[in-house]
Amino acid sequence: MPSPIPVTRLLPKDFYPSLDFGVCSSPLAKYTNDSTLQVPTQSFHGRCARKLWSSVINWKELRSLQPIGSGGFGSVYRGLYFGETIAIKKVKKCSKNKLASRQSFWSELNAAHLRHKNIVRIIAATTCMPDNSDNDDNIGTILMEYAGCLNLQYLIYGTTGTLGKDRCLKYSKDIANGLFFLHSHLIVHQDLKPANILVTDGDICKIADFGCSQKLELHKDSSPITPRKSHAAGTYTHRAPELLKGEDVTLMADIYSFGITFWQMITEEQPYEGDRQPVLYAVVAYNLRPSVTSVFFLNTIWGQACKSVLEKCWNGDPSQRLSSRDLLGEIETMQSFEQT
The missing domain is CATH 3.30.200.20 (Phosphorylase Kinase; domain 1)
Incomplete structure (x- = not known):
């Protein structure tokens, strides 16, 4: 070929x-x-x-x-x-x-x-x-x-310990750094999730598996050229609602996926329960998102900061989501807040 x-x-x-x-x-x-x-x-x-x-x-x-x-x-x-x-x-x-x-x-x-x-x-x-x-x-x-056999999915769900604030923020910064670099080259990963994030022996997160990725192109006026539709759909729990509706691929799709991944690191729970099709319909039609109504999110400053980042990442309107640069800034702010 x-x-x-x-x-x-x-x-x-x-x-x-x-x-x-x-x-x-x-x-x-x-x-x-x-x-x-x-x-x-x-x-x-x-x-x-x-x-x-x-x-x-x-x-x-x-x-x-x-x-x-x-x-x-x-x-x-x-x-x-x-x-x-x-x-x-x-x-x-x-x-x-x-x-x-x-x-x-x-x-x-x-x-x-x-x-x-x-x-x-x-x-x-x-x-x-x-x-x-x-x-x-x-x-x-x-x-x-070779980045090792350990992935973030296993660290979240396959071990008895918790990630903790410091590790959660460190891993989030690693992922955001990788996304910022990819997006600066107009590459959309399209399947960002814990299973596709490897964690090395040095405790560094690396984004892997680009089988669903797309390279965006720009017109002369710097506006994006609509990419071809992908035959590889990615993972439905982390897929942005505009992609579920068949709309154009943008860099903001990865930010949505990061939001779901970030929520998983914080809560160590599964994003959704129930059958696939009802979940997909609710995400698109009713703005269904993983729950941020627990005591953790409501009663702690750390939880409120996490909730704010999550809502900015998984907004139903892609234009209202954080850019990868702004996401990195938000995480760095949270890190500095935790150190004071």
């Missing part, structure tokens, strides 16, 4: 003019005669070497794959690549929705050119497979930094 993503968007500007790109199935990889994607022999520690490392895959150096997770469109493995631990995502064909599974693979590459401490870094990607591969249902392979 020819790539719909221009190679110039995936590699640094001072690097791609020197490359000889022939016909290939991915903008990040060139298919050689022996069906092996070669990498340079330089060390990975140099600036140029890091760029080259993110442009091709050498299948012979990909070893010791161990499954660590799976989802609707693929499976994730931990493995070694040139002796370093990485994560490998194999996007599989979905028999029920082939277009959505293909779109999921290409959407993952929206963040391929980005480098940020709160974003899981993509190392390489390709739709080519070695000649000796028998994996016919694999659409493409993505190599990513």
